[in-house]
Amino acid sequence: MIEVGKDVVVVGGGPSGLAAAVRLAELGYSAAVVESGDELGGILIQCIHDGFGTKLFGKALSGPEFASSFIERLGELGVEAWTRTHVVRVRLEGGSWVLTAVSPRGVLRFKSRAVVYATGCRERTPFEIRVGGTRPAGVYTAGLVQRLVNLYGVLPGRRVLIVGGGDVGMIVARHLHLEGVEELLVVFPEPWFAGLPRNVQQCILDFGIPFRPRTIVKEIVGKERVEGAVLVRVDEKWQPIKGTEEFYPCDAVVFSVGLVPNASQLEELGAEIDPRTRGPVVNEYFETSLRGVFAVGNLLTPFDYVDDAVETAFIAAEGVSKHLSGEARRDKPIPLRPGPNVRLLVPHRVEWASGRDVTLFLRPSVERENPRISVRSSGGELYHTRRRYARPSLMERVELPRGLVESSPEGVVVDVE
Amino acid sequence: MLSDVVCVRCPRSCLIRVAVEEGSVKSVEGYGCRLGFEYAVEEVTNPKRTVCSTVRVVGGRYPRLPVRTSEPVPKSKIREVVEALRGVTVKAPVRRGEVIVRNVAGTGADVVAEMDVEPEAA
Ligand SMILES: Cc1cc2nc3c(=O)[nH]c(=O)nc-3n(C[C@H](O)[C@H](O)[C@H](O)COP(=O)(O)OP(=O)(O)OC[C@H]3O[C@@H](n4cnc5c(N)ncnc54)[C@H](O)[C@@H]3O)c2cc1C
Ligand code: SF4
Numbered sequence: 097m098i099e100v101g102k103d104v105v106v107v108g109g110g111p112s113g114l115a116a117a118v119r120l121a122e123l124g125y126s127a128a129v130v131e132s133g134d135e136l137g138g139i140l141i142q143c144i145h146d147g148f149g150t151k152l153f154g155k156a157l158s159g160p161e162f163a164s165s166f167i168e169r170l171g172e173l174g175v176e177a178w179t180r181t182h183v184v185r186v187r188l189e190g191g192s193w194v195l196t197a198v199s200p201r202g203v204l205r206f207k208s209r210a211v212v213y214a215t216g217c218r219e220r221t222p223f224e225i226r227v228g229g230t231r232p233a234g235v236y237t238a239g240l241v242q243r244l245v246n247l248y249g250v251l252p253g254r255r256v257l258i259v260g261g262g263d264v265g266m267i268v269a270r271h272l273h274l275e276g277v278e279e280l281l282v283v284f285p286e287p288w289f290a291g292l293p294r295n296v297q298q299c300i301l302d303f304g305i306p307f308r309p310r311t312i313v314k315e316i317v318g319k320e321r322v323e324g325a326v327l328v329r330v331d332e333k334w335q336p337i338k339g340t341e342e343f344y345p346c347d348a349v350v351f352s353v354g355l356v357p358n359a360s361q362l363e364e365l366g367a368e369i370d371p372r373t374r375g376p377v378v379n380e381y382f383e384t385s386l387r388g389v390f391a392v393g394n395l396l397t398p399f400d401y402v403d404d405a406v407e408t409a410f411i412a413a414e415g416v417s418k419h420l421s422g423e424a425r426r427d428k429p430i431p432l433r434p435g436p437n438v439r440l441l442v443p444h445r446v447e448w449a450s451g452r453d454v455t456l457f458l459r460p461s462v463e464r465e466n467p468r469i470s471v472r473s474s475g476g477e478l479y480h481t482r483r484r485y486a487r488p489s490l491m492e493r494v495e496l497p498r499g500l501v502e503s504s505p506e507g508v509v510v511d512v513e
Numbered sequence: 514m515l516s517d518v519v520c521v522r523c524p525r526s527c528l529i530r531v532a533v534e535e536g537s538v539k540s541v542e543g544y545g546c547r548l549g550f551e552y553a554v555e556e557v558t559n560p561k562r563t564v565c566s567t568v569r570v571v572g573g574r575y576p577r578l579p580v581r582t583s584e585p586v587p588k589s590k591i592r593e594v595v596e597a598l599r600g601v602t603v604k605a606p607v608r609r610g611e612v613i614v615r616n617v618a619g620t621g622a623d624v625v626a627e628m629d630v631e632p633e634a635a
Contacts, residue, residue, distance in 0.1 A: 134574065144579035144627060145565045150523035150548060158565060158581055160628035164609055246567055247575040274566060274595045293528070294521040298562060302588065401523070484543065490526065 110138020112393025113214030114166035119413035137163035151403035217355035229315035234322030238352035253348030263291035265352030270299035379447035381415025435511025473504030529553040561585035572605035573630035593618040
């Protein structure tokens with residue numbers, strides 16, 4: 097067995113894990129990055145479109161370009177990166193975190209005083225949204241298609257049905273269209289695309305790709321290979337409207353129906369999970385309910401911007417430093433709660449006695465023009481900031497002065513109004 | 514004339530309003546950064562997009578290499594750019610930023626590699 101001892105071990109070598117390791121090394125800690133995949137970069141390696149890094153670098157980089165800048169920096173700092181190494185379990189042993197990982201070289205044991213989890217999201221599957229019919233060859237998730245097309249040059253089919261009007265579905269639709277898929281149709285239950293307006297414009301409208309709102313797949317048809325799908329229209333409550341079934345012939349169905357944080361290991365370990373995000377509950381330095389175990393990036397909740405995911409990693413690195421140097425925590429944490437118009441909010445509480453201002457990320461559940469994002473305590477409004485618009489497809493970032501939160505020990509509510 | 518443009522340069526998707534009079538831009542409002550200002554002006558005068566695609570690469574880990582245009586190209590040229598990449602094959606090693614096709618489809622933009630490809634032992 098290979099034994100590795102470090103101050104901090106980072107689980108996951110996507111942009112968030114890389115950013116955490118870079119910042120930790122810059123702060124003078126010894127760190128190792130452990131990544132299941134063949135290479136570093138996480139989901140960015142297959143995201144060949146541009147639009148990454150506008151906040152951090154002021155440039156619209158492609159996914160691989162964005163990842164490279166961190167991979168190079170990691171190399172300069174001499175941080176160890178273990179690829180093809182999958183962390184299978186974590187335990188607390190005698191005050192240290194012990195991670196067991198498997199790799200082609202055998203079993204590894206990493207021992208550290210703090211752990212940063214950066215395991216990203218997984219894709220929801222058609223099973224999770226209860227699609228009927230058979231399971232023939234030709235049913236894919238969007239992420240898998242992105243990998244097949246962008247890394248292997250393999251198209252899923254000639255006539256492709258895409259299920260889901262989110263960003264991933266739209267981006268995949270554009271790639272398939274440009275790479276020569278003859279016929280495409282995008283269906284989704286919402287009245288309009290759920291993803292970002294920029295993607296509706298540049299992926300769908302730019303190319304005239306056909307789409308049908310308020311439509312879902314009732315059933316997949318085909319014995320060995322997909323022969324088509326039965327589409328059905330739905331009402332506002334997403335209930336199928338009888339008599340609107342229609343057979344759509346196609347040879348592949350691609351599901352892009354959402355991302356879920358990869359939090360099962362943390363859950364097993366006993367970390368508290370937020371039912372809204374399905375990721376871990378964290379404090380203002382993105383530390384989970386387990387002391388010394390941090391969670392960053394898409395593992396918290398899927399971020400629209402890689403820049404925001406990376407920011408959580410930078411903040412967590414400072415938190416690791418506070419933990420390792422034994423800085424004081426509050427006797428009682430201050431809860432940060434989402435208001436009625438907020439679908440989800442991270443972090444969940446303020447737990448340290450002092451430190452930086454509190455960086456909040458929230459996803460509105462409503463669409464509003466010229467909204468205010470407000471922060472209230474039982475005594476009234478503490479803070480607000482204005483936006484030109486708020487919509488569920490867009491995560492909002494708010495920097496909340498620490499002193500305001502500390503003045504309301506019973507907790508604050510963040511809302512969009 | 515007023516045009517509303519959704520900025521596509523980053524996920525924030527700013528809604529930018531451009532006023533054009535007698536063929537020249539009079540005002541631009543609502544952009545979140547400089548990239549968006551430039552984008553909006555261009556979108557109403559000469560719409561452009563960065564094209565991202567892949568070419569064949571031999572000797573690397575994967576059979577495809579992600580590539581992009583070095584700068585946005587006219588929207589009407591997107592198809593031609595993608596077509597021009599169809600028969601292209603490169604050999605590992607490849608360096609990020611390396612030019613794969615110069616002046617693609619006569620647009621003046623080059624097509625460049627998005628990442629390094631190290632030669633893999635066969
Ligand atoms: C299709 C798509 C398009 C996007 N477009 C944009 C865009 O235009 N602009 C933008 O700014 N952002 C965009 N994003 C968002 C951005 O890609 C993400 O916010 C970012 O990649 C999150 O990084 P991460 O490191 O948290 O997760 P990931 O990139 O998913 O990395 C997680 C890593 O952890 C590894 N891992 C998981 N479990 C283990 C384990 N047990 N042991 C070891 N390793 C493990 C995985 O292999 C993976 O490499 C897009 C996302 C998607 C899906
Ligand atoms: S204007 Fe700037 S911030 Fe707004 S969408 Fe465009 S690139 Fe993003």
